[in-house]
Amino acid sequence: MGNILEAPEIRLDAVELTLGATRFRLDCRIPAGAITAVAGPSGAGKSTLLNLIAGFETPTNGRVLFDEKDVTPLHPSERPVSLVFQDNNLFGHLDVFTNVALGVRPSLRRLGPPEREAVSAALVHVGLAGMEHRLPPSLSGGERQRVAFARVLVRRKPVLLMDEPFAALDPGLRLDMASLLSQLHRETGSTVVIVTHDPEELRRLSTHVLFMDRANILLQEPTADFLSHTDMPMVSQFLAG
Numbered sequence: 562m563g564n565i566l567e568a569p570e571i572r573l574d575a576v577e578l579t580l581g582a583t584r585f586r587l588d589c590r591i592p593a594g595a596i597t598a599v600a601g602p603s604g605a606g607k608s609t610l611l612n613l614i615a616g617f618e619t620p621t622n623g624r625v626l627f628d629e630k631d632v633t634p635l636h637p638s639e640r641p642v643s644l645v646f647q648d649n650n651l652f653g654h655l656d657v658f659t660n661v662a663l664g665v666r667p668s669l670r671r672l673g674p675p676e677r678e679a680v681s682a683a684l685v686h687v688g689l690a691g692m693e694h695r696l697p698p699s700l701s702g703g704e705r706q707r708v709a710f711a712r713v714l715v716r717r718k719p720v721l722l723m724d725e726p727f728a729a730l731d732p733g734l735r736l737d738m739a740s741l742l743s744q745l746h747r748e749t750g751s752t753v754v755i756v757t758h759d760p761e762e763l764r765r766l767s768t769h770v771l772f773m774d775r776a777n778i779l780l781q782e783p784t785a786d787f788l789s790h791t792d793m794p795m796v797s798q799f800l801a802g
């Protein structure tokens with residue numbers, strides 16, 4: 562699928578945001594081209610962190626940087642980002658091919674031959690060849706997630722944000738999808754940020770961890786260091802599952 566050379570480091574520089582009664586103050590660096598897991602208790606601010614990177618939330622102070630570029634003023638559609646959520650954002654009334662094609666061109670205009678080829682190649686890549694005309698409600702959870710991955714592949718964006726993408730899947734399928742994500746990541750080299758509640762997924766997928774609590778980033782470090790932080794009750798509680 563070709564390496565995405567410009568995968569950036571993502572930096573939150575003294576970012577401040579208030580949502581209801583919750584005040585966020587976030588400083589972090591998310592390494593370029595790595596898979597970083599975002600973990601922490603419910604309500605810690607994990608989804609808010611992704612929303613700030615994607616541009617669905619705007620800080621009241623501070624900056625969001627992709628390498629040296631300040632993306633804070635940019636609308637979500639102007640940021641070089643793909644998103645995958647638990648419900649995988651598919652349109653139920655559009656077939657698999659069209660759902661993936663929307664990644665290339667976010668309108669229903671007909672694609673040219675090279676774009677159609679890219680969509681077909683992505684479907685082959687994620688193991689969905691022959692399913693082009695199926696509608697999402699007729700697919701299994703794992704197949705729907707593969708459609709979402711195919712769409713990410715055709716978008717070719719250097720940043721991929723995932724909010725508990727596999728939480729709705731049973732454990733066996735979760736492992737399969739984690740392997741597929743690892744494989745796609747090796748091929749694209751994009752900067753991946755994945756929110757997870759699953760310690761096994763964190764171990765298996767990530768090289769770095771951001772651990773959040775109460776709207777703060779408590780730890781940002783390589784996964785191996787995080788896994789040795791069993792002296793911290795919150796970390797050992799997370800790792801116990």
Ligand SMILES: Nc1ncnc2c1ncn2[C@@H]1O[C@H](COP(=O)(O)OP(=O)(O)OP(=O)(O)O)[C@@H](O)[C@H]1O
Nearest residue numbers: 580581582583601602603604605606607608609610
């Ligand atoms: N639009 C909003 N209005 C008011 N408060 C909000 C809003 N969005 C988030 N919050 C609050 O901000 C805090 C962080 O929420 P967030 O969804 O980012 O947490 P999370 O770590 O993703 O939680 P979970 O693991 O339960 O999904 C919570 O206390 C939440 O209630």
